[in-house]
Amino acid sequence: MTHAIQVSDLSKFFGTVKAVDRISFNVAPGELVGFLGNNGAGKSTTMRVLTTFMPASSGLASVAGFDVMYESDEVRRRLGYLPESVPLYPEMRVDEYLIYRAKLKGVERSRRTSRLDHVLDRCRIKEVRRRLLGTLSKGYRQRVGLADTLLAEPPVLILDEPLSGLDPVQQEETLASIRDLGGQHTVLFSSHHLPDVEKVCDRVIIINRGTIKFDGRLSDIRAQVPLIVIETRGAFETVDRALRKLPNVVSVMEVPVEPAEPGLVGLELKADTGHDLREAAASALFAAGHAVRRIELRREKLEDIYMRTSVRGE
Amino acid sequence: MTTLEPRTELAPSETRSEEPTVARMLGATGLGLLLLGTIAIIANQYGPRFVGTSGGYFSAAIGAALLLYHAHRDGDFEFRRSYTFLGYLITAAFVLTGILALTGRESFSGAGSLISPLLALFGLALLNATLQHETDANFRNITLLVWLAIGGLGSLGAVAAGIAQPAFLVGPGVVLALVSLAYLGAFLASSDSSQGVGFHLSVGLGILGGFAFAYALAKAIWPTVLYDGPAAIHDAFQKRDPWKVSARVLLILAFLGVAVWGWRARRAGFIARVGLIAFGLSFAGVFLYACFAKAGSTTPANYFVPSGLLLGLIGLLQLAVALACVSESAFIALTRREITSFFYSPIAYILLGGSALVASLGYANFLTILDRYPGGVPEPILSFNISFEIIAAIAALFIVPAITMRAFSEEKRNATLEVLLTAPVSEFSIVMSKFVACWLMYMLTFAPAGLYLIGLRAESTVGFDYRPLLSYYLAVGLCGIAFVGMGLFFSSLTNNQIVAAVLTFAGMLFLLLTLMIKQYDLGRGLQALVARLDFLALWQQALSGVLPIAQGITYASLGIFWLFLTVKVLEARKWG
Numbered sequence: 001m002t003h004a005i006q007v008s009d010l011s012k013f014f015g016t017v018k019a020v021d022r023i024s025f026n027v028a029p030g031e032l033v034g035f036l037g038n039n040g041a042g043k044s045t046t047m048r049v050l051t052t053f054m055p056a057s058s059g060l061a062s063v064a065g066f067d068v069m070y071e072s073d074e075v076r077r078r079l080g081y082l083p084e085s086v087p088l089y090p091e092m093r094v095d096e097y098l099i100y101r102a103k104l105k106g107v108e109r110s111r112r113t114s115r116l117d118h119v120l121d122r123c124r125i126k127e128v129r130r131r132l133l134g135t136l137s138k139g140y141r142q143r144v145g146l147a148d149t150l151l152a153e154p155p156v157l158i159l160d161e162p163l164s165g166l167d168p169v170q171q172e173e174t175l176a177s178i179r180d181l182g183g184q185h186t187v188l189f190s191s192h193h194l195p196d197v198e199k200v201c202d203r204v205i206i207i208n209r210g211t212i213k214f215d216g217r218l219s220d221i222r223a224q225v226p227l228i229v230i231e232t233r234g235a236f237e238t239v240d241r242a243l244r245k246l247p248n249v250v251s252v253m254e255v256p257v258e259p260a261e262p263g264l265v266g267l268e269l270k271a272d273t274g275h276d277l278r279e280a281a282a283s284a285l286f287a288a289g290h291a292v293r294r295i296e297l298r299r300e301k302l303e304d305i306y307m308r309t310s311v312r313g314e
Numbered sequence: 315m316t317t318l319e320p321r322t323e324l325a326p327s328e329t330r331s332e333e334p335t336v337a338r339m340l341g342a343t344g345l346g347l348l349l350l351g352t353i354a355i356i357a358n359q360y361g362p363r364f365v366g367t368s369g370g371y372f373s374a375a376i377g378a379a380l381l382l383y384h385a386h387r388d389g390d391f392e393f394r395r396s397y398t399f400l401g402y403l404i405t406a407a408f409v410l411t412g413i414l415a416l417t418g419r420e421s422f423s424g425a426g427s428l429i430s431p432l433l434a435l436f437g438l439a440l441l442n443a444t445l446q447h448e449t450d451a452n453f454r455n456i457t458l459l460v461w462l463a464i465g466g467l468g469s470l471g472a473v474a475a476g477i478a479q480p481a482f483l484v485g486p487g488v489v490l491a492l493v494s495l496a497y498l499g500a501f502l503a504s505s506d507s508s509q510g511v512g513f514h515l516s517v518g519l520g521i522l523g524g525f526a527f528a529y530a531l532a533k534a535i536w537p538t539v540l541y542d543g544p545a546a547i548h549d550a551f552q553k554r555d556p557w558k559v560s561a562r563v564l565l566i567l568a569f570l571g572v573a574v575w576g577w578r579a580r581r582a583g584f585i586a587r588v589g590l591i592a593f594g595l596s597f598a599g600v601f602l603y604a605c606f607a608k609a610g611s612t613t614p615a616n617y618f619v620p621s622g623l624l625l626g627l628i629g630l631l632q633l634a635v636a637l638a639c640v641s642e643s644a645f646i647a648l649t650r651r652e653i654t655s656f657f658y659s660p661i662a663y664i665l666l667g668g669s670a671l672v673a674s675l676g677y678a679n680f681l682t683i684l685d686r687y688p689g690g691v692p693e694p695i696l697s698f699n700i701s702f703e704i705i706a707a708i709a710a711l712f713i714v715p716a717i718t719m720r721a722f723s724e725e726k727r728n729a730t731l732e733v734l735l736t737a738p739v740s741e742f743s744i745v746m747s748k749f750v751a752c753w754l755m756y757m758l759t760f761a762p763a764g765l766y767l768i769g770l771r772a773e774s775t776v777g778f779d780y781r782p783l784l785s786y787y788l789a790v791g792l793c794g795i796a797f798v799g800m801g802l803f804f805s806s807l808t809n810n811q812i813v814a815a816v817l818t819f820a821g822m823l824f825l826l827l828t829l830m831i832k833q834y835d836l837g838r839g840l841q842a843l844v845a846r847l848d849f850l851a852l853w854q855q856a857l858s859g860v861l862p863i864a865q866g867i868t869y870a871s872l873g874i875f876w877l878f879l880t881v882k883v884l885e886a887r888k889w890g
Contacts, residue, residue, distance in 0.1 A: 051736045055888045069888075076738040083736075087729035089651075091658035099508060103647035104737045113509060148733075 002065045004029040004156050004186035005050065010059035012045050019045045021210035022059065029155070032182030034197035035190040037207040038310050043190045044084055046207070047158050050188075051081045063156050077106070080149030080185075084160040086141045090134025094125060094144055097133055098151060105152040119147040122177065138165040146177065157181060159189035163196060175200050198302045206309050213309035222299055226276055228269040231257055231294040232285055236265050242288040246280050248272040264293065337387035344380025347373045379667070382439050389447030398444045398453060404437035405460060416486060427486065428769060434493045442500055461501040462515070468494025469519065469632060473526045476628070480621035483628075485771070491628045499635050503654070507639035516639035517585060523632025524589050530626035534618035536600050543608020562605060569598035581642060619781065645743045652721075652751030661720075665713055665759050672709050673763035676701020681770075694782045697857045701763045702786060707850045709759070710797065711822045717755050718801025719815035721748045722884075726809035741884040745802065749877055752798045753791075760790055782859040789856035792866040793849045795873030797822065803876045806883045825849060 005027040012020040020042040027033050037043045048054040049061055052072040060067065066074040089097065095116065102112050120126045123143040128136060133144065142162060149157055162178065163171050171193070179200045181187050191197050197204060198218060206214040232239055236254050243252050250270040257266040271277045278295055285292050351374025354365040365373070385397040412430040441457050448454050472491035476483040483491075498519060505512045539546070547562050549555040576582075576590025603609075638650045656662040680699040696702065725731040734744060764783060771778070804817040825847055832845040845851075846868045855862055 048732075053732055053736050053887075072888075073738055073740070076736055079736070081733075081736045083729065083732050085729055087733055089655070089728075089730060091655060092651075100647055100651055101737070103642065104644045104734075104739055106642075106644065106738065109508060109642060 002029075003027060003062075004031070004064060005188060006060075006062045007046070007050070008060050010046070010049065010061050011057050012042075012049060012054070013057045018210050020049075020056075023207065023210070023212045024059075025205055025212060025215055027186055027188060029186050030183050031203060032178070032187045032201040033189070034201045034204045035188055035207070036192075036194070036197060036204060036306060036310075037190070041207045041310070042210040043207060044160055047081075047160050047188070047190065050158055051079060052076055077152075078154050078156055080152070080154040080157045082142075082145045082149045082157075082159045082162055084164070086145035088133040088136075088141060088144060090132065092133050093129075094131055094133060094136075095120070095129040097144070098147060101148050102151050107152050115151055115153070119150045122150065122180075123147040124173065139167065139170040142166060142170075142174065146174070150181075155186060157185050157187045157189075159187065161190055161192070163191050163193055171196060194302050194306055204302060204305075206306060208310045214305055218302060221302075221305070226271055226273075227298045228271070228278055228281060229255075229294070229296050229298050230267045230269060230281065230285075230292070231264060232267070232290045232292045233263050234265060234288075234290040236267070238288065239265055239267060239285065239290055242284050242290070243267070243269060243281060246277060246284055248275045248277065334384070334388040334390070337384045338393075340380045341384025341388070341393075344377040344382075344384065346377065348377030348381060351375070351377055378436050382436075382443060385440055385443035386446075394444050394447050397440055398448070398457070401437050401441035401444060401457075402460070404433055404440065405464070408433035408437055409464065412490075416490070431489050431493050435496070438496060438500055442504075445504060458501055458505055461497045461504075465494045465496075465498030465501055466515070469498055469522060472628065473522055473625070473632075476526070476621070476625045477529060480617065480625070483621050483624045485768075488624050488628065489768070492631075495628075495631055495635060502635065502639045513640060516636045517583070519632050520636030520640065521585060521589070523629045523634075523636060524593075526629030527626050527633060528589075528593050528629075530622045530629060532596070532600075534622035534626075535597075537610060537614035537617075539600060539604045540609040541614055543604055544606060545608070547605060562601060566598045566601050569594045569601065573598065583640070619784075623784075644739045645747055648739065648744060648747035649750050652748055653754065656717075656751070656755050661716060662755065665716060665755070666762070669709060669713065669759040670762040672705055673701045673766060676705045676763065677766040677770075694779050694857065694859050696767075696779070696782050696786070697854065699763075699857075701766075702857055703850065703854055706760065706763060706790075707826055707853065711819060711826060713759050714756065714797045714801050714822055715815040715818040717752050717759075718798055718805050718818060719811045720805070721752060721802050722806040722880075723809050723811040723814045727811075735884070741881050745806075745877060745881045745884065748802060749798060752802065753794055756794045756798055757787075757791060760787070779859075782857050785856040785859060785861040786853065789852050789861060789866060793852065793869045796869045796876065797825075797873075799873035799876030799880070803880045803883070806880045 003026040005025075007026070008024045009022050010020060010024070011018070011022050023042075023046065035043055035047075045054070049056045050063055050068060052068045052075050055069055062068060063075045064078040066078070068075050092100070098116055098119065099112065102115065107115055120129055123146050125140060125143050125147060128140055131140075133141070136144065142165065146159070146162060149159070159178070162174055166174060175196055178187060178189060182201070187201075189201075202217050202219055204214065204216065204218060205212060230239075240252050240254075243249060248271050250272060253268045253270075255266045255268050257264050269277065269281060276297065278297060282292055282295055350365070351370045351372070354363060354370030354373065355367055357363050358365075358367040358370060381397075384393070388394075408430055411433060415427040415430050438461075441461075445454065445457055448457070468490055472483075472487055472494060476487050476491070498515075502512055502516055502519075507513055507516050547554060547558040549558070571594070573591045573594025576587045576594060579587055579590070582590075638646060641647070676699060680701065683698045684695070722731065725734065735741070764787070767780065767783070771780075800821050801814070801818040804821070805811075805814040807817075808814050826849070828844050828848040829850050832841060832848055835841070836844060846865050849869065852862060852865045852869075
């Protein structure tokens, strides 16, 4: 099976500034991938290389099996691209612009009207189809841009910040559209708004200062490393001894309690994957005579990963 | 979350720049001036008045322009409807005066015959301005139907009459054809021409245009070729001249190539392919037949200039409009967008109005010169018209930068270039589409100077030699390739339109100043080169009926060089 998007050892320099530094990742056909990172992390640059707008300084990138540098025409035929600011010609009307774009993309006459109706419907811009693009609000501009990317039914969609500038309702609508697109299209989309990304896509790539810091599935994160946070009364040593007797315990660590209280000790307990030790730990502590104030399972959220990788740069 | 109702947007977030208060004041002034002018023109028919006829025309023209501006800016219900009805009224007046002029009524021959096309253009512009604000489908459809009827009947009539009576084309016929094409073009631009009625109509127009073009070419060439027969490829000693034979073979191969192109163009429509194949095969056949036998006993009459040329040009124009509507080609879609974007911005109107104004000054000057020779001016009289020479050259200094400055700069600044370049179109076709659009716009700004001559022809009873106009426009077009190419190149370098305009202006100024530079001693090679670049001299020579081919080719190849550089500038972003 060929990858829909394949990037290996891709670097891009602007003069001496390293925008993207030897990144590699693959996206399978039909996959929905969130592309995250701070401003200036290299997201848009990577996307521009993939859309053939810019050449890479080194490394390889291919879309739908075609090299972005040497088979750029084939790549552009199979690609729908929504740039960050959604540039549009202000003097054209919505349907006029979409017909023009359909002609550029070689959508045949027999299919054009039905495709136009389909994308107008899907992006919910039917009611503005006769409006001038220059008079549209940001939300409508985004959706016209999205409609443009879908016109030729490209197998691969690259959406740069499709949610920026939208109000919360529009964000939900656009997210729903993007979720619907997964499966039929390969979608790579970038965003700053983490809860939304968490909602629609399973796989996330986080990029910081031009290098990939995280590439994985959110479902894997949820499945792995159950971390139990415990606050209990007693000394750490005795509590530690009591807990270590339990099966499947990997490690016990003391953590500060906030706000600090004399006699209260905080612990983090790591168990083997797939074991929830909350009840066992509670009964063990109770049996050893420790009063338990709090015991809960903590999973690493996308936000924690993002903070860890992008802010602290781990 | 998918169940969320789509909400209709209440207000555009980009607020209206201004209420049309100023436009309303200007509109009222315009109405007054138009009425004043019309009354003055009519009153002057019955004796001299305080405001003369020319004053009346001037006032009416200014008034009409102001009214158009208001109609364009103000979509208010009352104004929109009033202007729509005024537009219908003017269209009716145009049809009436047109019929009177074509059937040869006395008061509508001569200068009076010009009223009809002027009314036609004013009515079209007025209805076009109101159509963009119109929300009622009925009014839209009535307007579109009126345009369709006038445009369709007029185009058919012009071609039919042009074939039946070639002399009709010179004068009223060409005006009829252009006006109807404008109406038909307006109809096609305002309705969907990619399917339904608009599509079939465009195909019909294309067939009509293609037929007119092929007919004109065939009638101009076939009789002569067939009459000459094999003699045309023989030398003075009745022997086959190898050079003439090889030229004939190349010609036949070229026409066969057209037929093969039609055969292989699978994406083109069936009719277009059959047309191309028939055109190529018939012309190749005639040329082949003429190599071995001759036909016709009398010397064929001269047809090509002017009737054949006019009919061919009208056919080509119709074909071009039809192609712009039905073609699936990305290049034509790009070109169409470029051309229409000129007319969405005020630039096209300012340029055309400005060049009409400048040409009118030159024309007035031309008339006073003509008056100075009581016995008639020695031919070619056109070389006395400075609106074709120095005035046109100075105007070109400003026109070319104004046309080309936005081509790439605006797309770069708005980042639409990124959207364009990530679509499956090549850099070459993007550059060529912008070039074709800008070049056509450039040629259009030279049209008013020529159009005044129709007035001269209508006013005076004696004809004049108009043929130098052909070589003049050819020379202007060839120079235009270089001018526009240079402008596009500078525009592709920067995202600042002003910078592009200033650089282009400097380049144009240098080209104009070659008329002085060439007089210095620069060394033989350089001096010859600079002399070749003196386009004013080229235009002056062309006006006297001589076309210096070498200079024209220099300019054309200079243009191709600039365009090549422009393509490379766009591609350079990929060189990394």
